[in-house]
Amino acid sequence: MMTMVVAKRFLQLFLLSPLLVHGYQYEDNAEHHQITWGQSNANTAYFDDKTPANVTAVVGKRARLPCRVINFNKEDHQVSWIRQRDIHILTVGIFTYTTDDRFKVFHPEESDEWYLEINPVTFRDAGVYECQVSTSPKIFLPVSLSVEVQQARINGPDELFIQNGSTIRLICIINTHSENVGTVGWYRDTTILDYDSPRGGVSVEIEKTPLKTTSKLFLTRAYKGDSGNYTCAPQFAEAASVLIHIVNGEESAAVQTAKSVMLARDLKLLSTCILMALSPLLCSR
Known part of the structure; x- marks a missing residue:
């Protein structure tokens, strides 16, 4: 030794x-x-x-x-x-x-x-x-x-409101410099989506280039039961998620109205804070 x-x-x-x-x-x-x-x-x-x-x-x-x-x-x-x-x-x-x-x-x-x-x-x-x-x-x-790190990203905001009866379209992009990212699974909450399920209308398209892999998920005729947290989960990359709500027409309008009210309230509060911060300077003049 x-x-x-x-x-x-x-x-x-x-x-x-x-x-x-x-x-x-x-x-x-x-x-x-x-x-x-x-x-x-x-x-x-x-x-x-x-x-x-x-x-x-x-x-x-x-x-x-x-x-x-x-x-x-x-x-x-x-x-x-x-x-x-x-x-x-x-x-x-x-x-x-x-x-x-x-x-x-x-x-x-x-x-x-x-x-x-x-x-x-x-x-x-x-x-x-x-x-x-x-x-x-x-x-x-x-x-x-x-x-x-190989990482997945779903295009668009983290929360989506989809009209009842329309098609859910999600595009997941995974950056990669290796041979592949393995299989790419789609989950709703904790359940993997079954493309051959009795529900029907569930399909996936895969595109691969040397720099990225793209997985596109389509769910036609969306209904209330399709609401949930959707996750794009590559085998060799970090997953990405988006929260989807399936809403009727009146619900969608109510959501947009609520968002507008919240935005107006936030802007009003911001304006008040700015005026309060500037008031000592204005008074000193």
């Missing part, structure tokens, strides 16, 4: 020794922060210039940071991943050098790819990571990781 600890410490010092000798600072000393791009005729290792420099991942899912090394010689070179904020060695070759088991290297056999995988991702994982190749001099490829 002691031998393994000593060997691990020696490896860390070996990898960081150029940084210590030159007083290397990742953020401030760009002189040693070398990125070697496409040199197809070179005999030394270099990074593929098509490697993405920015990756966006979703909280709770897997992030995969790319690093493609051309002309890699496994006899002479090592590929390492380093977290920039604390200069922590995460992986060397295919081995992990951190107690956080969310980190590992994905390296398909006989390929040039050396992905750093983080699974699952948290907000704290956001930042810059460096793929390092132990050439002479060492070369570094920074990859920036952004982390966000």
Whole structure:
């Protein structure tokens, strides 16, 4: 056990020794922060210039940071991943050098790819990571990781009054940077909507693009029993809800009248407060 600890410490010092000798600072000393791009005729290792420099991942899912090394010689070179904020060695070759088991290297056999995988991702994982190749001099490829939450949003206000007999139309948009958001379920209160229920007239349309998923819910011939809290619940994203009231014509008019009365009362109260606040200034003149 002691031998393994000593060997691990020696490896860390070996990898960081150029940084210590030159007083290397990742953020401030760009002189040693070398990125070697496409040199197809070179005999030394270099990074593929098509490697993405920015990756966006979703909280709770897997992030995969790319690093493609051309002309890699496994006899002479090592590929390492380093977290920039604390200069922590995460992986060397295919081995992990951190107690956080969310980190590992994905390296398909006989390929040039050396992905750093983080699974699952948290907000704290956001930042810059460096793929390092132990050439002479060492070369570094920074990859920036952004982390966000997939979140659903239902278009319109949080509370809707729908005329009895009309169609309920709800549009739910889920932002996404992952392959998919999973299944998108619709609930009324705590009951999932059954599109094949005897009620009939319940349907959903799904549209997907690389940046968002849209789920459209339609309920024709709405009646009182359709009132309730409607929730758009993606499998891998935060849900969104809207409260729906099914009202008759006279009820709808009464609701609008009540809203107008409340608005007028609030405006009157606001005007009174402003006059009271300004009265000392007016009197002083």
